[in-house]
Amino acid sequence: MTDAPAPTPSYSYLGPAGTFTEAALKQVPEARGTNWRPVNNVGEALADVVAGRSVAAMIAIENSVDGGVSATQDALATVPGLRIIGEYLVPVNFVLVARRGTALAEVRVVNAHPVAYGQSRGWLERHLPAHGHIPATSNVQAAASLFEEGDRADAAVAPPGIVELLDVDVLARDIGDNPNAVTRFVLVGRSRELPAPTGADKTSVIVELPDDEPGALLAMLEQFSTRGVNLSLIQSRPIGDALGRYRFVIDLEGHVRDERVADALLGLRRFSPNVIFLGSYPRADRREIQYHSKYDDGVFVEARDWLRGILSGEPEG
Numbered sequence: 001m002t003d004a005p006a007p008t009p010s011y012s013y014l015g016p017a018g019t020f021t022e023a024a025l026k027q028v029p030e031a032r033g034t035n036w037r038p039v040n041n042v043g044e045a046l047a048d049v050v051a052g053r054s055v056a057a058m059i060a061i062e063n064s065v066d067g068g069v070s071a072t073q074d075a076l077a078t079v080p081g082l083r084i085i086g087e088y089l090v091p092v093n094f095v096l097v098a099r100r101g102t103a104l105a106e107v108r109v110v111n112a113h114p115v116a117y118g119q120s121r122g123w124l125e126r127h128l129p130a131h132g133h134i135p136a137t138s139n140v141q142a143a144a145s146l147f148e149e150g151d152r153a154d155a156a157v158a159p160p161g162i163v164e165l166l167d168v169d170v171l172a173r174d175i176g177d178n179p180n181a182v183t184r185f186v187l188v189g190r191s192r193e194l195p196a197p198t199g200a201d202k203t204s205v206i207v208e209l210p211d212d213e214p215g216a217l218l219a220m221l222e223q224f225s226t227r228g229v230n231l232s233l234i235q236s237r238p239i240g241d242a243l244g245r246y247r248f249v250i251d252l253e254g255h256v257r258d259e260r261v262a263d264a265l266l267g268l269r270r271f272s273p274n275v276i277f278l279g280s281y282p283r284a285d286r287r288e289i290q291y292h293s294k295y296d297d298g299v300f301v302e303a304r305d306w307l308r309g310i311l312s313g314e315p316e317g
Helices: 020-025 042-051 070-078 114-127 139-147 160-164 216-225 259-271 297-312
Strands: 010-014 035-039 056-063 083-091 095-099 109-112 132-135 155-158 168-172 182-189 201-208 231-238 246-253 275-282
Touching (some): 020 083, 042 056, 042 070, 042 182, 056 070, 056 083, 070 246, 095 160, 114 132, 114 155, 139 160
Antiparallel strands (some): 056 182, 095 168
16 A cells, blocks of 8 residues: 655635735745645735645735735734745736726726725826725735626726736736835745855844833844844834834844844843744845944854853963
8 A cells, every 4th residue: 555645735825816926926936836825815824824724825024115014014923833934026016907898088996905006096096086996805806806796896906917817908007106116025834944044134023112111112223233233124013902012023134043133132032021033034135234344253252252261260361
C-alpha cells in the first residue's frame, strides 16, 4: 500500500480573481502550482492561516496614497501567532468600465471599492461631476456587479486586467489621480523560522505605550534613534479599551539579527508592556540599508565583550 500524496498547499488572498492582491500573490515563487483561496476580507484570510487551511495569506498593509490599512494593522495586533514572511509591491491604477454599448456620457452611477473610489475621485469629479457612488467589496466585484440583477450602476472603477475576466467596454484608462500609487502587500503565515539577513531587510513590530504621559512617545522613539535604526512607517491605532490608549505599528530598517536592531528591540521590550514581533523579511525593493558605521555589528559586540570582562574580573588591556 502506497502512502497518499501530501495535500497541495493553499494560499489565501482577497478575491475574486483579478484583484491587486492576486497580482501580489503571483509574485510569490512558493505559491506557484498551489491552491489559491479567494476570500472576502482580511479577517477571513488570517482565519485560514490560523486554522491551517492555508499556509499563508496575502493582505494589503499600506498604500502610498492612503497610508496604512487599518483593518490589516488591527488584525495583526489581535490575532496571535502570525508572522510576516515577505512583502510585495503592486503599482495601482484603474480603468472605468461599463456594459457593452454604454457611452461615458450615459454614466450616472459608479460602482467602486471605497479605496479605489478615493484614488480616482478627482478624475470622476472632473469627467462625471454629477455621478453617484455605490461601494463594492473589491475592485473586481465592482465590475462584476454590473451584470447582477438590480444593480443600479452604469459603470465601475476596476483594475486594468478586468478585461481578461469580464465582457466589458473600457470607457477610460489611467483614471487614478496619482500615477505613482503603489500598494504594499505582506505575506502572513505561522512559521517561526527567521529568514537570513540580506542587508536589505525590514522588521515589523506593534508596540503599546506604557502610560499616557508627556514624553512617552519620545521615549519609545529614542529606542531606535540612539541605535541608528531608521523607521519607514509609524502609525497609531486605538487599542480600544479606553480613550487615549494607542498602539503603534512600526516598520524599521534592518533585520532582528542585526545587532543595532536587536539592541533596539531589547530596549523597546524593557520600555513597553506589550511588544508584538511581526517578523524580519527582505524588502520588496531590495534596497540595501544605509547606516553610520558607528552602529556596525562589531561595535555592539565589542561593547558587550568589554562589559563581560568587567563583570568577570578580567584584567583590562
